Amino acid sequence: MTRTPFSTVLVANRGEIACRVIRTLQRLGIRSVAVYSDADRDAPHVALADVAMRIGPAAARESYLDVDAIVEAARRTGAEAVHPGYGFLSENPALAEACERAGIVFVGPGVHALEVMGDKITAKHAVAEYDVPTIPGIAEPGLGDDDLIAAAERIGYPVLVKPSAGGGGKGMQAVRSADELPEALRAARRVAAAAFGDDTLFLERLVSSPRHIEVQVLADRHGGIVHLGERECSLQRRHQKVIEEAPSPLLDETTRARIGEAACRVAASVGYTGAGTVEFLVSAESPDEFFFMEMNTRLQVEHPVTELVTGLDLVEQQLRIAAGEPLSFGQADVRLHGHAVEARVYAEDPERGFLPAAGRVLALREPSGEGIRVDSGIAAGVPIVTDYDPMLAKVIAWGDDRDQALARLRGALAATSILGSVSNVSWLADLVADDDVVAGRMDTTLIDRRFSERAPTAASEDELVGAALLAHHDRSQESAAVAPLWAAPTGWRLGRPRPVRYDVDGVTVTVEGPPEAARVAIADGDARPAALRLRDPQHPGEPAVALLDLDGRTLRFDVARDGATVWLARDGRARPLRLRDRATRLAERLAALDRGDAAAHPELRSPMPGTVVAVPVEGGARVAAGDTVVIVEAMKMEHRLVAPVAGTVTVHVAPGDLVRLDQLVARVDADDDAADDATADDATTDIPTTDVPPQEADAEPAPPAAAQR
Known part of the structure; x- marks a missing residue:
């Protein structure tokens, strides 16, 4: 009989990783304890756990990053161990030390490994002594900007500026010429200081056609170390992984063995215990050469692909190692079966520069089927919290080979529906269908070169007709129950019937007849037959x-x-379509008239809820068009709000302020010449006249029964 490693484990995290860890605890018969902030009171991980403890307000530093609150929650609930997940405190020595003082097991490596590998400069020196190749560059404590600028000349451009603390690509800056470096250093130091509390930087040579390949290792407290093969994580956007797969399509068996052995040496260099990942950079032009980048001393986001090709539960392995058990298998026992690919689903809008998207999940359909796995942290009726990382879920597909795994992933993404917030699901489906991705021709720059921008697309005719017929159906149902014949949207009149008009995102769609046998026309187009049938969830x-x-x-x-x-x-794409009644349209037209000179006095509004991290200008200062006025950060992304015209700036926020979506943060009063130009341009704006048909869908349709539940 297999022994249960612990009786109670606290999961010091949130979202999909908290749910994923709790499911393994349930399978092993271990009592699970969740923690939550005020923002996560109704989150799925709270409902999934056996016990849940509030640890503070929404701000991460006052909840999920509060070591004392985590340890106190573990003590009060009788937890024998704390599993940190990834992110937050997962690589923080302070949590490991606090757990040790409280007599609680930290499910992770020892403090020494956390400290050494938590500093990339120290880590590079440590692994070099174990014959692990590192990227040429300069990595020394306390380097000032002048030191780094001089070193860049010796290393040769292009170079990569990297914060010594932290991870996930945060703060990294690619620099291709000397004139770019000073600003890149300032930006990297600001981000590193804000994110990690440490603005130490170092430089590496920027590898051409880089592939990001990492190796999963397990190490017990008895000297046993094994690797579980590699993962390819080259598809990244702004240094953030998007698609991961195992094994890598780049490596041959000889290189696979060599890179795995090197990863084990890295683990040995710090006496590592638990599950960890050693990250390497490989040039696509020389796939037999690899360079150590860093070691992540925790479970990785992409661990499911390794689980699917090895058949191992890595969370279970973490728990057993933390309980002092030796590994139950050796390197010769590790076999890779098939291929697995993972896609990260984020609450972000690819058509608006990948800005974080807020909202509430109205309804949710997650894919299933052979070879499909979904690790999710969302549920219908639950708000999407913008205080933390924007990842909502991971969709993972396994197949006998890479082609089958990719095909299954494409199908799974197409079957994913998240209604109530915009996500990157359809963008992911396009990415994994790309010819170069399918062929395995990729590097860490592919997305930024070819998939970093997605032009906004208007609603299709199919979507416009679908939304209008849905509104027509809802209003017909409501009218049949409570309204007289004259108000029903049938178009019936004494004489010739009149079509009902619906304004869908500013486009007029006319509907004549019942929704199940109607004739529809878009704008002034010809009417054609259409029918809508609804099925309950x-x-x-x-x-x-x-x-x-x-x-x-x-x-x-x-x-x-x-x-x-x-x-x-x-097909994986969720689109909101707004139905505007007559009163709404009139109010918007009047507002447009009031804003006639808005271009001369433009307002800067936050494109996302977040935190003001910098205000590079002072109130009352004169700015040029394009100057950065305010920098807002949310969900690990910075967005610069720039002056659209030259003028005098008025600032309404300060660094550290929390801002809402569309909150006014600054205003630029344009110079006289810019204002004159703007007014002249504005004078040519056409204001449409009001056109009210005899019968129009002015009443807001009642939600269908599915949406009311």
Whole structure:
């Protein structure tokens, strides 16, 4: 009989990783304790655990980063061990030390390993003594900007500026010429100081056509160390991993063995225990050469792909190692079976520069099927919290080979519907269908070169018709129950019927007849037959299904309603479509008239909820068009708000302030010449006249039954 390593374990994290760890605890029969901030009171990990403890307000530094609060929660709930997940305090020696003082097991490596590998400069020196190759560069404590600028000349451009503390690519700056370096150093120090409390920097040579390949290791307290093969993590956006797979399509068996052995030497160099990941940089031009970058002293986000190809539960292995058990297998017992690929689902809008997206999950459909796994931290009815990392879930696919795994992942992403917030799901589906990705021709710059921008797209005719017919259906249902015949949206009149008009995102869609047998027209186009059939959700929290018959095709949409907004999802893409009534349109037109000279006095509003990290200008100062006025950070992303015209700036925020989506943060009063130009341009703006048909869908349609539940 297999012994249970602990009776109670506290999970010091949130979101999908907290849910994932709790599921292993449940499988092993271990009592689970969740912790939560005020922002996460209704989060799925709280409901999933056996016990949940509040540890503070929404701000991470007052909750998930509060060592004392975590240890006190463990003490009060009788937890024998603390599993830190990843992020937050997972690589913080202070938590490991506090647990040790309290007689609680920290599920991770010892303090020495955390301290050495937590400083990239120290780590590079440590592994070099164990014959592990490192990237050429300069890595010394206390380097000033002048030292780094001089070193860059010796190393040769391009170079990579990297913070010594932290990880995840945060603060890294690629520099290709000497004139770019001073600003890159300032930016890197600011980000590093804010994120890690340490602005120490070092430089490395920027490797051409870089591939990011990492090796999973396990090490027990009895000297046993094994590696579990490698993962390819080259598909990154701004140094943040997006797609990961195991094994790498680049390495041959000889290199795979060599890089695995090097990873084990890295673990040995610090007496490592537990699960860890050693990250290497490999040039696609010389795939037999690899260089040590860093070691992540925790579980990785992408650990599921390793689990799927090895058949091991890495969380269980962590728990058993932390309980003092030796590894139950050796290196010769490790076998890789098939191929696995993971896609990270983020609450971000690819059509708005990947800005974080807020909202509430109205309805959710997650994929399933052979070879499909979803690690999720969201649920229907739960708000998407913008105080932390924007990752919502991970969709993982396994196959007998890489082609099958990618095909299954594409299908799984197409079957994913998150209604209530914009996400990157359809962008991910496009990425994994790219010819170079399918062929394995990729490096860490591919996304930034070719997939970093996605032009906004207007709603398709299918979506416009679908939203209008859904509103028509809702209003018909409501009218049938409570309204007289004259108010029902049938178009019936004494004489010739009149179509009902719906304004969908500013586009007029006319509908004549019942939704199940209607004729529709978009704007002034010709009317054509269309029909809408609705199916109720099969399970609580799932979206309703709309089947739209149009132009001889039948299209399937997942649907949900949020007031006057209709959410339609198809092929992984969720789009909000706003239904505007007459009063709303009139108010917007009047507001547009009031803003006639807005271009001469532009307002700067935050494009996302977040924290003001810098205000490079002073109130009352004169700025040029394009100057940075305010820098807002949210979900690990910085966004610079720049002056759209030259003028005098008025600032309404200060560093450290929390801002809401669309909050006014500054205003630039344009110079007289800029104002004159703007006013002249504005005078040519067409203001449409009001056109009120005899019958129009002015009343806000009632939500369908699925959306009310």
